[in-house]
Amino acid sequence: MQEDTDMSELHNKIGLRRWLWRAYVQSALLPLVLVETVLIACYLLSNQAIRDAQVQYLEQNAMDSLSATADQNAQIIQDHMGHVAANTDLFAHMVEQALANPAHTPPERFATTADGARYSPRNLGGAASFYSAATPLEKQDLGKVGSLASLDSLMEEMKNHQPLVASLYFNSWDNYNRIFPWFETQKQYPHDMRIPEYSFYYLADAAHNPGRLQRWTDVYLDPAGQGWMTSSISPVYRGDFLEGVVGMDVTVGGILEEISRLHIGWGGYLILVNQEMNIMALPHAAEHDFDLQELTGHDTQEAVKSERFKPAGFNLGMRPDTADLAKTLAKAPNGRAEIDLKGRTHLVAWNEIQPSGWRLVALADKSEVMAATNNLAGHYRHIGYLLIAGLVGFYLCFFTYMWLRARHLSDRLRDTIDGIADMLRQIGLGQWQPRRAESRILELDRMAESVLVMGQQLGISENQRNAAQQRLELVAESVTAGLWEYDLEQDRLHLRGEFVARFNLPGCELLRHRLHPHIHPDDAPRLDSALNALRLGVISRIDLELRFLAPDGSEVWMLCRGRKLELEGEATHTLVAGTFVDIEKLKQVEEDLLQRTREAQAASQAKSRFISSISHELRTPLNAIHGFAQLMHMQATQTGADTQSLDEILLASGHLSQLVDDLLDWSSLQAEAPKLTLRPVNAGRMMHECAEMVRGQAETVGLELQVRLPEAPTHVMADSRRLRQVLINLLSNAIKYNRPGGRLLLGVEPCDEHLRIYVEDGGEGVDPALQGELFEPFQRLGKENTAIKGTGIGLSLCRELAELMQGRMGLHSELGVGSRFWIELPLANTPSSVGRVERSGRPRVIHLDDDEPSRRRVARALAGVADVASLDHGGQLAEALQQGLPDMLLVDLGVDGASAISQLNGIEGGADVPVVMLTAKPDPSWLSFYAFRAVLLKPIDVEELRELASSLLVKEEPHVH
Incomplete structure (x- = not known):
């Protein structure tokens, strides 16, 4: 396994040549490549940015030029159309005058068709006439025809001076048409043609043109056979009667011919669109983009019997591919935009032609506009690619040179480093003066010199170490009883020193x-367990106290300490080395201290039991004294006798009762810390309850209690009964040590992960030098001889209770200003349990009384202070006691009261529950049998009961055992 690890580490190492090459690449080549790459990237990005700026500029310039072209050409078309419109109005005026005067020319000679239509059969150089058969021959007005014949020369002049005008005409209400130039009307017009039904007539009538102005028609198929055209029309009235309509026809071909003379560049074109978004004129260049072919002629010889307009395909708004263009054109009379036609982006600019409302639209393919710019951008992009290729070629050559250079340097360095490594190898073998390696590199030469000096110093150090080792062994033997070594592999011990001879x-x-026969039988297993744990690698140190058996059979305590050592040699093995120290005298001192501690604890427990016993023994006669004094005070009050002496007795007995309760609480804390149940407590509700309990006491001495509750429900981890005891104690102190009209405040403030509840008063304050003694038991800081009663235990109890609730307590006080006492508790993090805790947080009071008004007064007096269970007979008490002991019992002895007290005393801890007697007729004999904490006369004084409950409900039963 070790060999595999060594091989793995060897594979992870790199040679000098490879290391130099990596160093070159990482420290020189890569930064250069990075810099060059950044420069080229900057060039390409800047080139792209310049191109984008140029494209944007050219687009804007092209759009401006296109808009200017549209504006200029629209003005040209508008001028032409304006001339036509002006001549139309002039023509209408001349027709009105001709119709107003009788005819001065001989009537024309007309022919009549078989269907009853009258027409002019020959071209006499003037206009052609056609009277539709829709008007019977006998009703045809030939006088009107003769009057209009005088206008033929005018019509000819207007036609000759207006190249766009294809023909001029007059249409009457009774289906008469006079048109110039002449053509065979009987062949072109339907014989029963109803002229008022055509757009070139009805668009000028009163319904469509109430202002009697010149109008332009939509593009329609000319009944006269000249193809698709639009007409400039104007009404002719005789008084309020529409006599007819004059018009000048402009063919689509004429408009296209005029538009074709207008140049916009970039291969663009112009189209003419009316207000209904119908294409009026579509040049040949636009037919591909719109998938349309302009209608310029009529391919049949048949008469146009009804009105015909351009097909729906010529309406931009009704085509899916041009709907967006139609919406764009309809938004404003002029403007610019970009649209897609046939999958290609086109720049569009338009302007309105007045007064017709037509729009002259200029379109140009964006790719054609940007062609020169795109070619220039591609040229610069190719330059960038050439730069990148040149850079790659340069660095390939440069890398090759650097690799050869690194190889040469690594060979020179490796020879010198191998020589220095050989020197270190010889020093490791104990040859302190090895053969020195030589190098032309100054630093490596100095390194070889340093290795040689190091060998000399190691030789000197080795001699010094041997001498120090001998001295260390002498010192270790003098301060310890012995030394030991344990070989984990062979399970053998080696002992030396005075310890060996002693045992x-x-x-x-x-x-x-x-070694086992020389160790106490109870300690030998512990030594074996520790040595086995060392062998298994579970621990690396041992620290044991063992009893060794001396030759005379006596027991001697020894401290056995040791730790694991990893030794490297020809074969790696593990030793544990340690010492034995004689601790017999320390053990004797420890046993003596333990005995004295037990004696001190026994004395402390005896003191606590004594204090508890005395306190319980004092409470019983004190309750009787206080009760008798209350009864005597009631009787004296009823008879009007002097009660001053009784008041003193009540005051003294109450003070003694408080002293006994404080002593019980303090002694219980000193004897054994009570077991508190920390649960989430609603801090705002607890503060409100405590404030209500002492508000009457504060108002009695002329103080106004202000309460600043949390803005939102806030819960702290605390024991609700103990927290109430702390807050009531702090509020009572603030009332007792305050000044008339002084400040009295109960508030709260957040503090990190805790909540700080504070009580602030406007009293005299506490001297900073004495604040450290304020929380000591029985310490009143000089107030012992004043009229303010107290024991000096309250604040000490509060601090201990705060610490038991994992909180802390403190104060901030200034002389002459006042004091702020605070308790800081951790915030609760379990809101799911808050509801359950809050329901059991208030004190529980049982009220046994069959008087309904008395029960209502007690419930009203303790509202917000405690949860009151009202019973009307003693039989219900047993069921109420099954839910737990109450915090206070209010009882009227006339309603099974004696039985109720006996039931309560029969339960463990029931004798410590404060009992208050309520009676309308006090009987002093009752006090001889029962220990009442107080006696209240019926009817109950609400404020008196509230103040009494505030003082009794915060007292906890002692936990002294």
């Missing part, structure tokens, strides 16, 4: 069992 033992190695 007549052999001075050489001996087996363990041969």
Whole structure:
């Protein structure tokens, strides 16, 4: 196993050449590569950042240019359309004047179709006329036709000066159409054509155009056979009657021809969209992106018998691929955006053409816009790749050179290091002057010199060690009884020193069992157990007290100490070395001290039993004295006699009773610490209960008790009865040692993982020099001869109780200002048990009385102070006592009271429960048989009962045994 470990460690070591190469790589090559990599990364990142900035700039520039182009071209289109609209209004005005004047030209010669439609059969260089058969021949107004004939020259001039205008026309309410230039209307128009049903008429009527303004129609198929077009129309009124509508037709082909003259760059194009998002003009360059082919002509010779608009495919909002574009265009009259068409991102800019509300939309493929920038970015990226390739080639050559250099250096260093290692090997074998190794490296040469000096010093040290070892053995033999060694593998002991001769033992190695006859039979197993544990590796040290048997049969105590030693030699083995020390005199002193301790404990227990006995013996006559004094005070009060002497007796007996209770508590703590049950206690509720118990006492001396409870329910680990005793004691002291009108405060503050409850008064304070003595028993700091009564035990009891509850107690006091006493308890971490503890936290009082008003007054007086169980006859007491002893018994002897007291005294610990007699007619003879703690006259004084309960409920039964 050891050889495998050595081989494993050997494999984990590296040679000098490899170590140098690693050092080169880690300290020089890797940092250089890292720096170069960071530089190239910075170059690539900066190049990318510059490219992104350029792309962003060019995108913005392209978008600005596209927007400017859209604005400029929209203005051009708007100018053309504006001229058309203005001429339309002029044409409408001239028609109104012509219709208002009678005809001055001879009527035209018309032909009539078989279906009853009237038309102009020949081209006379003017306009064509068509009267639909929807108006009977006899109702056709030829006078109107003659009046309009005077406008043919005007229509011709307007047509010639407006390249976009394909034709001009007038349509009347009675289905008459006059259109320029002339064509064979009877072949193109349906014979029964109802003109008011077409958009180029009804869009100008009163319902669609109440303002009588110029309007533009949607793109529709021209009934005159000129293909798809839009019309600029304007109404012609005679008074309030719509006589007809004039219009100028602009073909889609004409619009496309005009748009094609406008240049936007980057292979982009312009489209024209109306307010309903219908494409009015789609150039050839856009047909691929929109999967549409513009409609510019009519491929049939049939007449257009009904109104026809462009198909739904030309509406951007009704196509899934252009719905987003339609929403974008509808948001604002002008703007810019990016959209996807055919999977390619396009830059879009648009502007509104007034007053038609059309939008001229400019589109350009983003990839075409950014093509030059992307080519430049690719060029710089290739430069970066070339730099990386050059760097890799350079470092391959550099690494090769460094590897050869490391190999040469390692060979030179290895020769010198092997020489120094050989010197150390010879020194290890005891040859203190080995052959010196030589090296041209100054540090290695100095190392060889140092090894040579080290060998000389080791030789000197070895001689000194041998001498010191001899002296050490002499000293060890003088301070110990003997030395011993134990070989774990051979289970043999080697003893030497005075110990060997003293107990007549052999001075050489001996087996363990041969030592047993010289050890006390009770101690030999302990020695065997310790040596076996050493052999098993369970322990590495032993420390035993053994009794050895002297040759005369006497017993001598010896301290046997030793520890395990790992020795390295030709073969590794383990020894335990130790000493024997004579501790016979120490054992005698220890036995003497133990005997004296037992005597002191017996005296302390006798004192505690004496104090407890005296206290119990004093309590019985004191209860009788106090009870008789109370009865006499009641009788004297009823007869109006002087009660001053009785008041003194009551005051003195009460003081003596308190002294006896304090002595019992103190003696119980001194004799044996009580077993406290620490459970979560609601600190706020406990503080409130204690405050209510002493509030009457405070108000009697003119003090106002202020209480600052925790903001949220907070629980501490404590014994609820003992915590109440501590708080009542602190509050009572604060009341007794306060000044009239002084401060009286019960509060709480957090303190790390604890809660600090404090009582603060406005008394005279405690001198800092005397604060250390304040918690000593029977110490009142000079208040013994004052009118303030006390025993000096209360604070000592409180501190001991606080420590038993794993807390602590202290004070902060200033002379002339006041004092703050506090108890600090750990916070509870088990809220799940809080509910159960809180229900049993209050004192339990049994009230035996058949007077219902008296029971109600007692319950009201002890509300918030104790849990009261009201019984109306003595038979219920046995059931109540099964739940445990009460903290106080209130009894009226007229209701089985004597039986109740006997039941209580018959239970273990029941005689220590305070009993208070309630009576309407006191009988002094009762006090001869029962020990009452107090007597209260009915009807009960609520404040008197509350104050009495506050003083009695905090007293705990003594735990003296």
